[in-house]
Amino acid sequence: MISKILSGALLAGFMLSVAAPIVAVAADAPKTKADCKKAKDMKWDKTTKSCVKK
Known part of the structure; x- marks a missing residue:
């Protein structure tokens, strides 16, 4: 029983450590068309x- 709880906690910690950088990158994405034009390797999606990303 304790091993299941421990493995679940380790898995949750690993998933959080993997997901945190992805969320940080998404938060830094340009929000306006003008900012998007300034950003390198990005394009504005009209739809x-x-x-x-290009």
């Missing part, structure tokens, strides 16, 4: 009205 979703967001900045996406």
Whole structure:
């Protein structure tokens, strides 16, 4: 029983450590069309009205 709890906690910690950088990158993405034009390797998607990678 304790081993299941411990392995679940380790798995949750690992998943959080992997997901945190992804969320940080998504938060830094340009939000406006003008900012998107300034960003390197990004383009404005008219259908979703967001900045996406080329």
